[in-house]
Amino acid sequence: MNCLDYRRNLETEPGRVTPEMQAHVQTCAECSAWSAGLRAFEARLQRALAVGVPAAKALELPALSTPPARRFALAAGVLGAIGIAALAWFSFPRETLAAELVAHVEEEPQSWSTTEPVPEPTLDEVLRRSQVSAHFPPGSVTYARSCRFRGHLVPHLVVHDEQGSVTVLILDAEKVSAKTSFSEEGMSGVILPAAHGSIAVLSREGAPVDAIAERMREALGS
Amino acid sequence: MNRASDGNERRRRFDALCTALRPDLFRFAFWLSRDRAIAEDVVQETLLRAWRAMDELRDEKAARQWLLTIARREHARLYERKRLPTVDVDELIEREEPLLAAPDELELQDVRRALFRLDEAYREPLVLQVLMGYSTEEIARHMGLKVGAVLTRLFRARHQLREMLAGETRAPLPAARLERT
Numbered sequence: 001m002n003c004l005d006y007r008r009n010l011e012t013e014p015g016r017v018t019p020e021m022q023a024h025v026q027t028c029a030e031c032s033a034w035s036a037g038l039r040a041f042e043a044r045l046q047r048a049l050a051v052g053v054p055a056a057k058a059l060e061l062p063a064l065s066t067p068p069a070r071r072f073a074l075a076a077g078v079l080g081a082i083g084i085a086a087l088a089w090f091s092f093p094r095e096t097l098a099a100e101l102v103a104h105v106e107e108e109p110q111s112w113s114t115t116e117p118v119p120e121p122t123l124d125e126v127l128r129r130s131q132v133s134a135h136f137p138p139g140s141v142t143y144a145r146s147c148r149f150r151g152h153l154v155p156h157l158v159v160h161d162e163q164g165s166v167t168v169l170i171l172d173a174e175k176v177s178a179k180t181s182f183s184e185e186g187m188s189g190v191i192l193p194a195a196h197g198s199i200a201v202l203s204r205e206g207a208p209v210d211a212i213a214e215r216m217r218e219a220l221g222s
Numbered sequence: 223m224n225r226a227s228d229g230n231e232r233r234r235r236f237d238a239l240c241t242a243l244r245p246d247l248f249r250f251a252f253w254l255s256r257d258r259a260i261a262e263d264v265v266q267e268t269l270l271r272a273w274r275a276m277d278e279l280r281d282e283k284a285a286r287q288w289l290l291t292i293a294r295r296e297h298a299r300l301y302e303r304k305r306l307p308t309v310d311v312d313e314l315i316e317r318e319e320p321l322l323a324a325p326d327e328l329e330l331q332d333v334r335r336a337l338f339r340l341d342e343a344y345r346e347p348l349v350l351q352v353l354m355g356y357s358t359e360e361i362a363r364h365m366g367l368k369v370g371a372v373l374t375r376l377f378r379a380r381h382q383l384r385e386m387l388a389g390e391t392r393a394p395l396p397a398a399r400l401e402r403t
Binding site: 008011012013041042044045046047048049050051052053054056057059061062106107108109110112113145147148185186204205 | 233245248249252253269270271275288291292298299329352364366377381
């Protein structure tokens with residue numbers, strides 16, 4: 001290792017000193033002095049980044065379940081709104097479903113960062129909970145959770161296909177009459193009718209979701 | 223366990239997470255936006271989303287990465303939604319002067335000003351590495367980049383910072399060793 005490589009490596013990852021770098025700095029006085037300067041710079045940088053944090057603002061958290069006492073009061077309002085809501089629903093059902101799918105996927109960002117295949121028993125359990133049967137290529141599923149979506153427990157999977165990674169949600173309770181494509185919040189996706197309900201396939205990497213969705217539908221035996 | 227105690231337990235877990243991770247969240251949002259008010263909005267939106275999705279967080283050790291990923295999207299969404307105007311960096315520095323030059327941290331002022339001038343593409347990985355302790359691989363996953371691209375950005379970030387800090391003294395490379403072997 002020469003001085004240039006040593007300095008470039010240390011300047012890129014100051015916390016990572018390999019045995020080769022260690023060997024170099026022990027024999028190079030210039031780089032040893034330079035390293036001390038870099039360490040001082042790093043300490044200063046760290047302090048500079050740690051700006052003061054203002055006091056926390058009050059955070060009003062929405063209730064996640066409706067208390068029984070309020071249900072009757074809410075029911076009247078809900079019934080009154082049903083006519084308008086139904087009109088909106090039937091006018092834009094797919095847009096609403098797509099937006100909710102994107103919001104749901106965004107709330108599980110860790111789903112994209114896992115790379116280890118999900119063990120088959122885990123995947124089977126996730127599918128079983130929603131009474132879904134599917135056959136994915138071994139090792140292709142890297143994320144599998146049972147998620148609550150629109151009141152139903154749905155399998156939320158990340159599947160590595162030869163054309164890219166996609167998020168798949170199997171929506172047995174969501175019936176759609178035709179294929180719908182959408183693009184929201186930097187994600188592209190498609191919702192396809194399936195034997196029971198529908199299947200949603202989303203990608204944030206520009207993967208060809210139409211082609212992959214067809215293969216996912218085949219995996220579901222639809 | 224009944225619904226009320228479920229709710230209390232959820233709230234207790236959430237409050238504990240917020241207390242522990244809010245400083246990181248604010249600092250990350252601040253260095254993304256370079257604007258204290260926007261950073262506070264991003265933190266609030268992030269925590270609301272996290273509250274709704276709390277059940278999906280199975281491993282609390284991953285909570286910080288989970289929150290920072292949500293914050294990153296919230297920051298982008300805020301700019302998309304509000305179509306915030308582009309602001310001159312000198313104006314930003316002037317606006318955030320109280321935070322950049324706290325009375326007991328005047329010696330850090332020049333580094334903070336240089337950080338403000340650093341391109342966001344370089345600033346974000348640097349913050350994740352230096353302040354959050356992310357590995358290069360974790361930064362790559364967080365930003366959707368290849369590891370090589372992250373390394374390049376980290377190198378350029380430090381290089382540009384040091385260039386901007388005129389007072390910084392550097393030991394020059396021995397000329398004979400500049401050539402790659």
